[in-house]
Amino acid sequence: MDRREARGAARFSPAAGAARLIAGFALAHKKYGAEWWILIAGALIVLFVIYTALFPSTLAPYDPSDQSAGPQLSAPAARHPLGTDNLSRDVLSRVIFGSQTILGVAFAAAIVSSLIGIPLGLFSGFLGGFLDRALSLVMDSVYSFPGLILAIAFAAMLGPGVVNITLAVAVIYIPTYFRLVRGQTLTIKEEVYVEAARAIGARRWTIIGRYIFPNVIATVVVVFSLNIADAIMTEAALSYIGLGLPAGIPDWGMDLAMGKKFLPSGTWWMITFPGLMIMILALGFTMLGEGLAEILNPRLLEK
Amino acid sequence: MEEKILELRRLCIDYPIHIGTVRAVDEVNLELNRGEVLGLVGESGCGKSTLGLSILRIVRPPGRISGGEILYHGRDILAYKDRELLSLRGQNIAMVFQNPLTSLDPLFRVDRQFLETIHQHEPKATREEALAKAEKLLGRLGIEPRRLYEYPHQLSGGMRQRMMIGLGLILNPDLIIADEPTTSLDVIVEAGFIDLLNRLRREFTLSVMLITHNLGLVAAIADRVAVMYAGRIVEVGSAESIFHRPLHPYTEGLIACVPNIRLEQEKLVTMEGSPPDLVDPPPGCHFSPRCFRVMEVCRRQQPPLQEHAPGQRAACFLYEEGAWKS
Amino acid sequence: MKNLLRYLITRVLLTVPMLLILLTLVFVVLRVMPGDPVSAMLGAHAPERVIEQKKEELGLNRPILAQYLSYLSQLARFDLGDSMIFKQRVSQPIVEKLPATLELTLVGMFFTLLIGIPLGAFAASRRRSSRDFAIRLYGNVVYCMPVYWMGLMLQLVFGVWLDWLPISGRTGSRAMPSLFERTGFYVLDTLLAGDLAACGDVLLHLFLPSLTLGIVLSGIFVRLTRANMLDVLKSDFILATRARGLPERLVVYRHALKNAFIPILTMLGLQFAILLAGAILTESTFSWPGMGRLLLERIYLRDYPTIQGVIVVFAVFVSLVSLLVDLIYAAVDPRIKY
Numbered sequence: 007m008d009r010r011e012a013r014g015a016a017r018f019s020p021a022a023g024a025a026r027l028i029a030g031f032a033l034a035h036k037k038y039g040a041e042w043w044i045l046i047a048g049a050l051i052v053l054f055v056i057y058t059a060l061f062p063s064t065l066a067p068y069d070p071s072d073q074s075a076g077p078q079l080s081a082p083a084a085r086h087p088l089g090t091d092n093l094s095r096d097v098l099s100r101v102i103f104g105s106q107t108i109l110g111v112a113f114a115a116a117i118v119s120s121l122i123g124i125p126l127g128l129f130s131g132f133l134g135g136f137l138d139r140a141l142s143l144v145m146d147s148v149y150s151f152p153g154l155i156l157a158i159a160f161a162a163m164l165g166p167g168v169v170n171i172t173l174a175v176a177v178i179y180i181p182t183y184f185r186l187v188r189g190q191t192l193t194i195k196e197e198v199y200v201e202a203a204r205a206i207g208a209r210r211w212t213i214i215g216r217y218i219f220p221n222v223i224a225t226v227v228v229v230f231s232l233n234i235a236d237a238i239m240t241e242a243a244l245s246y247i248g249l250g251l252p253a254g255i256p257d258w259g260m261d262l263a264m265g266k267k268f269l270p271s272g273t274w275w276m277i278t279f280p281g282l283m284i285m286i287l288a289l290g291f292t293m294l295g296e297g298l299a300e301i302l303n304p305r306l307l308e309k
Numbered sequence: 310m311e312e313k314i315l316e317l318r319r320l321c322i323d324y325p326i327h328i329g330t331v332r333a334v335d336e337v338n339l340e341l342n343r344g345e346v347l348g349l350v351g352e353s354g355c356g357k358s359t360l361g362l363s364i365l366r367i368v369r370p371p372g373r374i375s376g377g378e379i380l381y382h383g384r385d386i387l388a389y390k391d392r393e394l395l396s397l398r399g400q401n402i403a404m405v406f407q408n409p410l411t412s413l414d415p416l417f418r419v420d421r422q423f424l425e426t427i428h429q430h431e432p433k434a435t436r437e438e439a440l441a442k443a444e445k446l447l448g449r450l451g452i453e454p455r456r457l458y459e460y461p462h463q464l465s466g467g468m469r470q471r472m473m474i475g476l477g478l479i480l481n482p483d484l485i486i487a488d489e490p491t492t493s494l495d496v497i498v499e500a501g502f503i504d505l506l507n508r509l510r511r512e513f514t515l516s517v518m519l520i521t522h523n524l525g526l527v528a529a530i531a532d533r534v535a536v537m538y539a540g541r542i543v544e545v546g547s548a549e550s551i552f553h554r555p556l557h558p559y560t561e562g563l564i565a566c567v568p569n570i571r572l573e574q575e576k577l578v579t580m581e582g583s584p585p586d587l588v589d590p591p592p593g594c595h596f597s598p599r600c601f602r603v604m605e606v607c608r609r610q611q612p613p614l615q616e617h618a619p620g621q622r623a624a625c626f627l628y629e630e631g632a633w634k635s
Numbered sequence: 636m637k638n639l640l641r642y643l644i645t646r647v648l649l650t651v652p653m654l655l656i657l658l659t660l661v662f663v664v665l666r667v668m669p670g671d672p673v674s675a676m677l678g679a680h681a682p683e684r685v686i687e688q689k690k691e692e693l694g695l696n697r698p699i700l701a702q703y704l705s706y707l708s709q710l711a712r713f714d715l716g717d718s719m720i721f722k723q724r725v726s727q728p729i730v731e732k733l734p735a736t737l738e739l740t741l742v743g744m745f746f747t748l749l750i751g752i753p754l755g756a757f758a759a760s761r762r763r764s765s766r767d768f769a770i771r772l773y774g775n776v777v778y779c780m781p782v783y784w785m786g787l788m789l790q791l792v793f794g795v796w797l798d799w800l801p802i803s804g805r806t807g808s809r810a811m812p813s814l815f816e817r818t819g820f821y822v823l824d825t826l827l828a829g830d831l832a833a834c835g836d837v838l839l840h841l842f843l844p845s846l847t848l849g850i851v852l853s854g855i856f857v858r859l860t861r862a863n864m865l866d867v868l869k870s871d872f873i874l875a876t877r878a879r880g881l882p883e884r885l886v887v888y889r890h891a892l893k894n895a896f897i898p899i900l901t902m903l904g905l906q907f908a909i910l911l912a913g914a915i916l917t918e919s920t921f922s923w924p925g926m927g928r929l930l931l932e933r934i935y936l937r938d939y940p941t942i943q944g945v946i947v948v949f950a951v952f953v954s955l956v957s958l959l960v961d962l963i964y965a966a967v968d969p970r971i972k973y
Binding site for chain 3: 369370398403407415430476
């Protein structure tokens with residue numbers, strides 16, 4: 007390959023894709039006003055919660071399972087800024103430690119989904135034919151079905167446990183990645199440069215790896231972030247209805263379910279804060295994803 | 310003494326976008342006299358459509374009129390209050406658009422669109438009166454009245470065009486702005502349009518601003534012609550003088566580009582280069598980078614639009630110092 | 636007209652394979668997953684023999700394919716089987732509770748549209764203004780709000796602190812239970828019986844849960860409406876309508892909205908699935924005796940036939956609604972040619 011060809015081919019390498027991403031980032035803040043700040047806000051939220059998940063002890067004043075942290079069911083005050091629950095545990099500490107489960111499950115589920123969905127979508131879209139049609143029909147059917155109900159069914163069958171709940175959540179997002187990647191693959195497949203590559207005898211793997219994959223990556227990153235937001239909501243919902251983890255592990259959804267019992271007596275702090283955190287975390291990933299979408303997709307100036 | 314029905318004075322229209330501000334229309338002076346057809350010609354992107362939209366103040370955001378005056382019967386439209394503006398639109402000045410399929414609401418039957426327009430301006434009119442009026446007008450335009458009760462997609466292109474013209478004429482405006490009225494129609498329909506327009510001029514005493522890049526159309530119906538380039542008017546004059554004795558090099562080029570079936574041409578004439586970037590335009594004459602008669606002064610200063618022949622104005626330094634006429 | 640009929644038939648036929656796939660999926664999830672329902676039911680320490688006997692009884696020892704085929708043939712006869720825990724047909728509690736869920740879902744949908752569409756249209760007409768950003772922010776925030784949390788918060792404010800609205804159940808009225816038996820839709824039933832007091836009570840109970848559902852889903856519709864409206868507002872005919880002197884209000888809410896509406900309608904069909912999922916969580920929060928609560932109950936009790944029955948009913952509903960929306964779309968848009 008001479009230098010000119012190398013330069014042409016380099017346009018399509020994953021490194022080039024990454025470079026474009028970073029360049030887009032750097033230039034973005036000049037071009038986009040509000041959208042840039044949304045991205046930053048989302049990223050900050052996400053980074054902060056990741057930090058609390060990784061190093062909870064640096065922030066939490068008490069052990070989340072400590073049942074003698076303070077008075078029972080006390081409202082937020084100086085010593086317990088978010089109050090205490092019915093087992094005299096500090097709510098703030100439970101909220102901080104709760105980030106571990108939810109973030110862990112959501113991340114893991116998103117990774118599993120994408121690892122299955124993306125290759126399936128790539129090959130299905132690229133190879134086409136009967137396999138593609140059959141697979142698409144299956145994926146579309148699953149996609150159209152309410153994800154939560156499916157997750158409930160899975161979780162109910164698999165039983166409690168971190169791995170089980172991760173699987174239950176992961177399964178419902180496979181069609182999302184499949185459809186996304188398949189769609190993109192179909193479009194890119196028709197592009198002239200792919201035709202050109204075929205004409206000079208490039209092998210299938212090369213085409214997929216060099217041309218299709220890097221172009222798909224940008225959209226996948228966005229969807230990944232939005233997916234995590236959704237997975238967070240699903241995991242919390244599953245815990246809320248009691249299909250999640252064994253009791254004892256601090257979890258926002260479960261704490262909400264617990265707090266519900268004490269609502270009629272006006273105990274608001276057990277439900278307000280965990281729920282608020284679910285919302286904030288999901289918002290964070292959503293803003294991150296949307297912000298990325300605006301930057302990586304040139305057409306988005308329209309909005 | 311000709312009455313000026315419309316006069317644009319130093320009109321400026323800007324589009325602020327993320328990389329800067331596009332000066333789409335730059336200090337344009339233009340007049341339209343009563344009962345005449347003024348052809349506003351220029352290539353795509355020169356600002357003529359934007360100019361047309363600005364008269365009714367419906368320029369698409371983020372575009373905004375940033376300076377100048379638009380005088381209609383001597384009063385500045387830019388100073389109109391909202392109610393006056395709504396009253397003006399459709400009733401005194403009407404606009405006919407380029408693509409009749411996309412210019413009619415696809416989900417509303419045509420009669421409803423007529424009724425809506427009439428009712429907006431004459432709320433006291435009854436439904437029967439309004440429909441009768443519409444049917445009568447369509448008759449004069451050569452359409453069977455029953456087609457009024459169909460949806461836009463059920464009509465042919467030419468018929469849709471006439472419906473649009475009908476919507477424009479229904480309230481008897483004295484000025485019509487036609488933006489590329491025949492561009493999306495075939496030449497036979499276009500010929501029909503020309504006949505129709507000539508007939509309507511006589512019957513309704515209309516003044517028309519015809520915005521188009523189609524020089525043939527202009528030659529067929531316009532009384533006067535204004536040539537626009539990169540946001541500026543570069544030449545204005547009677548149709549006859551513009552086509553036979555163009556002053557501005559751009560006008561010459563435009564006319565030369567039109568293939569003539571009677572001449573023996575082996576190669577099509579083209580103009581090199583492309584219009585300037587309107588965010589950061591070159592100083593001086595906008596056409597200077599492409600002009601085959603360019604001089605030093607052209608690159609530095611903007612030539613004013615001045616009368617260099619009887620009834621004909623051009624913005625070109627070639628005519629400032631008479632010695633440069635070749 | 637004949638073409639329309641052909642399209643309808645094709646569309647209906649397409650529903651069948653999709654439904655089949657969903658039903659198969661349900662079967663797979665509930666039969667082929669690890670976890671033995673019988674041991675769970677009888678207890679892990681039950682004698683081997685008893686477990687085997689029960690399995691034989693329930694037909695769980697037959698080859699998977701045989702089980703699958705009998706599952707399908709049962710469904711084809713609309714037979715959902717018998718409950719494993721209670722002495723009842725699976726269909727019985729489903730038929731009882733279905734109207735409750737439908738009532739909740741439909742009214743929830745109503746609120747969603749009521750809130751979402753006007754906000755979206757308004758945001759589009761004031762593009763890039765601070766009001767637009769505020770509305771978009773509302774849309775995003777609300778979408779990320781767990782529906783049960785919203786429910787709990789609303790209960791807290793309106794039920795506990797203000798004590799204006801009830802927070803559980805469909806009615807607190809001590810009226811005769813037979814009052815509510817005609818259609819199962821309490822609002823209808825009380826109206827039909829002419830009992831306005833009971834009707835008012837039912838509406839009060841319906842308000843918070845359906846509002847909860849409605850608000851949380853309105854976020855999606857705000858964004859969708861806004862996006863569609865922005866597209867439509869760029870159209871030539873909008874410009875032409877303005878050029879004829881119509882005030883902005885009519886241009887936006889009569890012409891633009893009507894044109895934007897059809898894709899919104901389609902989305903409604905797709906969102907129905909999310910509404911159902913949300914309904915489950917809402918029913919749990921408000922102790923609403925519907926299918927969602929039934930599902931959760933039976934999951935705890937490990938009553939697999941009923942669990943399966945409920946999910947099957949959900950799947951059928953989702954497919955039907957999707958079909959219905961497509962058909963309405965075809966009928967409403969005069970441009971569609973078949």
